[in-house]
Amino acid sequence: MNTVTRVLAPVRGTLAAAVALQALGSVAGVAPFVAVAEIGRALLAPEPVASDRIWLLVGLGAGAAVLALIATTLATTLTHLADNRLQLLLRRRIAGHLARVSPGWFSARSSGHVSKALQDDVHSLHYLVGHTLLDVTAVLVTPLAALVYLAAVDWRLALLALVPLVAGALLFRKAMSGAGPLMAEYGRAQTEINAGIVEFVDGIAVVKTFGRGRSAHRRFVAACDAFHDFFASWQRRTTSVTTASQLVVTPSLVLLLLLGAGTVLVVAGWTPATALIPFALLGPAIVAPMGAVGPRIQALRGGTAAAASIEALLAEPVQPQPAVGGEPEGTTVTLHDVAFRYPGTESDALAGVDLELRPGTVTALVGPSGAGKTTLATLVPRFHDVTGGAIRIGGVDVRELDARTLYRSVGFVFQDTTLLRTSVADNIALGRPGAAREEIVDAARAARIHERILALGRGYDAVVGEDAEFSGGERQRLSIARALLADTPVLVLDEATAFADPESEAAICDALSELAVGRTLLVVAHRLHTVAGADEIVVLESGRVTEQGRHDELLALGGRYARMWAAQDGTVLAGQGVPR
Incomplete structure (x- = not known):
């Protein structure tokens, strides 16, 4: 069991229900597009189609849209209720734990250390609990549901729709290689800037008193220059790959690829022209996750770091208390x-x-x-x-x-x-x-x-x-x-x-x-x-x-x-x- 799972344990059941509802809502959200695609195929088919079937598809699409709205609304409500309950439980648990540690423990740590855990770290879990789990569910289930339907229409074009997704994933992986040490360096650079600001604000009066006003901001400027050089170097190494990973999954490029390949299949007589309608509507949805994967990964990293900080604080040893306390005789x-x-x-x-x-x-x-x-x-x-x-x-x-x-x-x-x-x-x-x-x-x-x-x-x-x-x-x-x-x-x-x-x-x-x-x-x-x-x-x-x-x-x-x-x-x- 990893750190995040342990910290989220008190609301695991609620989150599981919310994820299930989000998955249902994501599948239901695809259904209206499927209905529109099937209506288009039916109306353009050589043989006339009974109006009852058309109206059935309309009803199913409308019903699915309502179901998607209800399911996703309930899922969001559950995650926010879970987030509210988790924050209350964690703050109570942290406060109760800190009440049992040695009082001297606090003298070795700044109030900011405790405040960060009680306020910042607990609050950092909000996006993970309230949004990210549902977002991840949606970006996984929606493309999968769309892919299942498209494979039933034409498996060859469905496989072709996966090519941009795989290419985008490989390029993104290359762009993110070595990100761990770089993120650590990013954090250190930010810390130096913050330290420079504090030194500048705290020391400006004293430094100017001795006529050295220019030196008061030297550390701050140096930290900013160092951060600029570091970040510029990082961007130069990754910009081209990151841009490429985004370009290959853009809806226009995916649509052009699918319609181009689909036209070849139609001309060759290997698939009917009406088969292109579902791919025009749902093809870009298969690669949609790549457009949102970066922010979701960052949110997961932030939530994981916050959970680790909270767990570390809760792991601080408490001061032993006697099972049965003694009673002093006198005050010597x-x-x-x-x-x-x-x-x-x-x-x-x-x-x-x-x-x-x-x-x-x-x-x-x-x-x-x-x-x-x-x-x-x-x-x-x-x-x-x-x-x-x-x-x-x-x-x-x-x-x-x-x-x-x-x-x-x-x-x-x-x-x-x-x-x-x-x-x-x-x-x-x-x-x-x-x-x-x-x-x-x-x-x-x-x-x-x-x-x-x-x-x-x-x-x-x-x-x-x-x-x-x-x-x-x-x-x-x-x-x-x-x-x-x-x-x-x-x-x-x-x-x-x-x-x-x-x-x-x-x-x-x-x-x-x-x-x-x-x-x-x-x-x-x-x-x-x-x-x-x-x-x-x-x-x-x-x-x-x-x-x-x-x-x-x-x-x-x-x-x-x-x-x-x-x-x-x-x-x-x-x-x-x-x-x-």
């Missing part, structure tokens, strides 16, 4: 000999990490860029599964907690805050959809974002992205309000003030004060003054814990932390630690 978080390696890499991002996060305390993770701070923080809410050791909450391994229990126990506020395109109130209540408006407002007050929300035209009912736009610091405070409302006993903060200006940073620190009360906090920090008052500061280097203790103790050691503090001029910033 312990990390025992934790190791982690990102998929596809050869070295550990973390190794041999042992920590204990006690209830009501703040533990800060600091260290140089790339030390593994964010990686370690994301392991606690199980955005990834450890590759060695264990992380436990209340004595239970996080891998033995079902998702509901885990996220009822652990909350997080990360650098990149995502707000949904819904109301401000719904964004805050994301962790508790049933929360009362008063609770949402209280959380916003505590997060120091209430006044900003009231300033919006629709207040808490304002839709993010339509009625309201928020700065980085404001988005962080909305995220903090969300965490406050969720009220989890364990909280992970990854540089919550990263995108804040000094005024917003002060407001965020005030909000964090509210958030920290009575909770177990794990804080990732780059600005050391924000964590100087933490109960425990853990220094990570190359994925390992190298120093651990309180601020004064680490300064006294004179090691990595002390050097980092000095580099950030921490003596000036002393006393601005995280509020407790």
Whole structure:
């Protein structure tokens, strides 16, 4: 079973019925031409023909035309219903599958990757399901039905009608030889153009600032020139053959061939002159598929590629869930000999990490860029599964907690805050959809974002992205309000003030004060003054814990932390630690 068949499996029965109806409609569509041809032969026959037979042919032709219209209309309706149902099923299936993959899977992929599968790839199946299957059926059945009738009239002319079809097919095959690598090169050339456009648009301001405006569009122009050269070369190699494959199946040429050969047969007395009427009407229909084969092949390729992309996404491994989830006893978080390696890499991002996060305390993770701070923080809410050791909450391994229990126990506020395109109130209540408006407002007050929300035209009912736009610091405070409302006993903060200006940073620190009360906090920090008052500061280097203790103790050691503090001029910033 190939990829397309597997993806289309949910609507296979409906599509089979639609194809059968299309085949019936295609045969019925040939019948009126057969009736006209037979009427012509009867009226031109030497012997007179009874009028009843003529009217019978008229009735059969008219009835067949109506049947063709009904059958093809029903077939099109069925394929579009199948397409609508398939898109719904696939989007639900993809969304359900993505809900079960590791949350960390998304950090390694852009939103465009998921959007392409959910929107573009699923939509790309529309033409395949709604049109192409019926088109392919029609271009195969119609010529076959016509050929059967013409063979019954004169088998020699029927065989001659196949000659242009065979010649066209051979020429088209020659034109398409090597198309696979060429299409791949075509895609790469298009990608270079797109990259050049993005670079031009994103970089024009910076480049012009340094007086090099001409160089801003250099990559774009180079990509366009390369695409032109490639495409022109491809066209030069294939144009003559492609043109020939189209010319040999043109209706006028086929008609000329059949009538010319038919005239020879009539003059030789091998066939009656009336035999030419069916070939004049139906002969060109035999070679009609060649005129439409190119777009159909392209549609099939596009549908196949989309189906393969969807199937690959659905094949992404899901995060294992326990059959029966455990229940934490307390909120102490312990990390025992934790190791982690990102998929596809050869070295550990973390190794041999042992920590204990006690209830009501703040533990800060600091260290140089790339030390593994964010990686370690994301392991606690199980955005990834450890590759060695264990992380436990209340004595239970996080891998033995079902998702509901885990996220009822652990909350997080990360650098990149995502707000949904819904109301401000719904964004805050994301962790508790049933929360009362008063609770949402209280959380916003505590997060120091209430006044900003009231300033919006629709207040808490304002839709993010339509009625309201928020700065980085404001988005962080909305995220903090969300965490406050969720009220989890364990909280992970990854540089919550990263995108804040000094005024917003002060407001965020005030909000964090509210958030920290009575909770177990794990804080990732780059600005050391924000964590100087933490109960425990853990220094990570190359994925390992190298120093651990309180601020004064680490300064006294004179090691990595002390050097980092000095580099950030921490003596000036002393006393601005995280509020407790």
